[in-house]
Amino acid sequence: MSSTAQSTPDSAPPQPQVQPLKHVFKEVDGLQIAFDVYLAPSATKERPSPVLIWWHGGGLLQGSRSSLPPHLLAAPTRHGLTVISADYRLAPQTRLPEIVADCRDALACVLSPSFDSLVTGRVDTSKVFLSGSSAGGWLSLLVSSSLAFEKMGIPLVPGAKEKVRGTIPIYPISDITQPFWRTRQRPVSYLGGRVIDGPRELGEFLDPHAPQVANSAPDSKRSSFYHYMIQEALLEELLLTGTGLKGEDVAIAQGLNEGSITSMPPTLIFHGTADDKVPFSQAQSVADALRARDFHVEFVVEEGKDHLYDQDPKEEMKEMYEFVKRLAG
Template sequence: MMMERTYTYKTVGSCNIQADVYRLEDELIRPVIVWVHGGCLMRGSRMDIRSRGLMSYVNEGYTVVSIDYRLAPEVKLKSIIEDLQDAIRWVREQGPDLFQIDSDRMAVIGSSAGGYLTLMSGFCVEPRPLALVSLFGYGDIAGKWYAEPDAYYCQMPPVSREENLYIYCRQNGLWPNIVVGHDPKTEPRAFDAFCPIRNVTLDYPPTLLLHGEEDTDVPIEQSIIMQAELSRVGVDNEFVRYPGEGHGLDESYSDAVAKALLFLKKHIHFN
């Protein structure tokens, strides 16, 4: 049987930011996966995990902590990353007593924008996770793919900011400006702290990248350049490409979860 509990890991003003914890209903001390939802940092929920391989992770013996975080444009990226840091700190400090985890055996997994935040956790939290899994995520938020009008989205009818903020950003190349609060064309150095690809060192955790070759939302080049940088520096990494798959790996998602579990088995040691 699976146990589910909801906790508030942080309060900002009147906003309670929560995490859902899933684990087998026993007293064993288990390794933990912090799961980070996607949604372009503008939408999405911790509850998305329920259709994203949750039972596979739990049945394999992990406790899964699926976190919410504040969203743009109500807050800027700096605050979102602070939520990520605070969530992981809360899991480390409170998790052993609240839900019987070994906080030293931690992995972070996320998809799309959650994959980006997963890659951020490789250098912006201490102690660092033992392993990272980024599903169709990205390591460079200041590149042309986000900072210039996108060909795929420009094929759609133009929308206003009020109609659909994300599509508006992609059609006008404004996502970095609105989410970060800086213009990558005039303030390139302002993005140094927000781009995982600029912060890879030998201390970066082992990383698995999974990406569809036909992804029209986050181009596979984002995983290609991240994998190249990880390899250049000497970080243990694996990269799985899915021919014919788009954003979300719809037909291959279960295979991606299976590959994630194999990767974690190499880096997360069970007692």
């Protein structure tokens, strides 16, 4: 079904934020990849909480698990939901198959006995939700659908299809073959006429042979990488060079339309109509394709809102938590 969000009322009273528990779920060539667990204070062994895994945006080129929006930071206290914010390695030093493998491994860790021990049995890992913003929303769709996992050499997570109750992509990238990603924009529309000098401003971050990293700070020079990528139409090159994959192989709507995606958990998509960093059509095409396959999809159209609108402390994302509550039972 489809809905249009209404204007947001005054936000609820601020909620105490839970201090996260850092957990290294993977190590590659000495590089530790971690997620932060924000455990719901109300969770007990007798009444364990559902859990949501969230991946940050940044075009898979920049960003960090520490960039959780306010509504997710409040969710453990306000909604009794355990939130996990997971890092993954960044491109181009790591290509898309390995990035998706990091996300797959974060999910596998959450479904493992070791995670149950970490949270002392207070999380119900039969009630898992996958989410992410922008490129992180794309990752949530890729992991939920297992699209191109076989081509990427990524094993499925045993039991995941039964335990992932829903997917919540927020203004997601979903198809890097669309003209927006393949057409140079000099200058990018939202940078006030500034043209980024990539080699000078980004330096070694452009070098695929530079050391791999699993996050970047907001004040890092890497923080202009996304804008440079749009300016030069580089996303396919940065993510897929040398992998044997084409952009079409990891396009969500195409995978649905062609039958490459054979199952999907219930999906709730958010996107703002004024988004000039990820086109609204990226979400619309996925919603249309899910609907055409008779998969459960709900689409919240945020009229007049831009990218990162959910970073506003007044944004409560009520539809998101109603969706989780309904499907968690």
